[in-house]
Amino acid sequence: MNASACLAALALLLAGCDQAPAPAQGFAGLGEDASTFAQVERGRALQFPADHAAHAGYRIEWWYVTANLKDAEGRDWGAQWTLFRSALRPGADQPGWASPNLWLGHAALSGPYGHQFSETQARGGIGQAGVQATPFRAWIDAWSLRSLSGTGLEHLQMQAAGNDFSYRLQLRSEQPLVLHGDHGYSEKSGQGQASYYYSQPFYQVSGEIERAGVRHQVSGQAWLDREWSSQPLAAGQSGWDWFSLHLDSGAKLMLFQVRQAAGKPYKAGTWIAADGQVQALGAERITLTPLGWTRLKDGRRVPTRWQVALTQPAVQIEVEALLPEAWMGTRFPYWEGPVRVRGSNGGQGYLEMTGYAP
Secondary structure (H helix, E strand, C coil): CCCCCHHHHHHHHHHHHCCCCCCCCCHHHCCCCCCCCCCCCCCCCCCCCHHHCCCCCCCEEEEEEEEEEEECCCCEEEEEEEEEEEECCCCCCCCHHHCCEEEEEEEEEEECCEEEEEEEEEECCCCCEEEECCCCEEEECCEEEEEEECCCCCEEEEEEEECCEEEEEEEECCCCCEECCECCEEECCCCCCEEEEEEEEEEEEEEEEEECCEEEEEEEEEEEEEEEECCCCCCCEEEEEEEEEEECCCCEEEEEEEEECCCCCEEEEEEECCCCCEEEECHHHEEEEEEEEEECCCCCEEEEEEEEEECCCCEEEEEEECCCCCEECCCCCEEEEEEEEEECCCEEEEEEECCCCC
């Protein structure tokens, strides 16, 4: 995720399914006080496989996979699978409709014939959606992300289907998980708001996609993001731009900026060497400059071409959307789609953008 549009969508689900919400603070109300929930604290050691499962004390979390794929004809495709959990109140899950958990799923397929997406939602406690740690399984209705071997995330199967598309993919990686920020403590505002955040960016992918009744064998790379929090943003933060990039050298790069209603955006990132060595990147090392804008059908303008520069390591690249129209017209709309990378480093990846008004 790349922290993701799940935050906004879940905030709206929460508002629609519980008592009347407090006045919104920050982007989609995500700056609202969450003091009754568990707080993200620096120094908490992440524990696996336990942290692959849901965290009952926290308000918001997600499991997020993006895959850059090619078919037998060399054409580019992109697949997105997301599962989000939002708690109406703190406390352990309960069977039946008394469960405090709301679940939301997004799936998308981008390719030579355009961009398709689907959305589904569920209430916890009735078996319709959930996540378990061992063996790992995350599901909502017939969509699932589950372990095929081992006790962790080393070998997964990912499947989903929507109107006119579906995919069934296998993901494999023997690389260690990547902890972002300070050993998994990822700041989002500079004012104390943060999340716990880790990724598996080294998946190799194989499998099958279907578009308009035609099946295609595909292979490529995938990136899993795992994040949870209770109050991830500060009041006045208006949206974010998030990059997860697979570079041709084998290195990986995660960058984000959370835009402020007033003042400079909050920036951070992670450089992941091909051997898995990790460097946290502060704002002073990151420059993100929009170069080209796309006007969407509803009048929004979103930057679908970016210049990205880093110092230590030195990187000068241009990131461009494969499908500028890759708009997720879900309950809370956002832009999410595959990108190509050119410049000092070639590559591919995904970009997510939220908070751009019509």
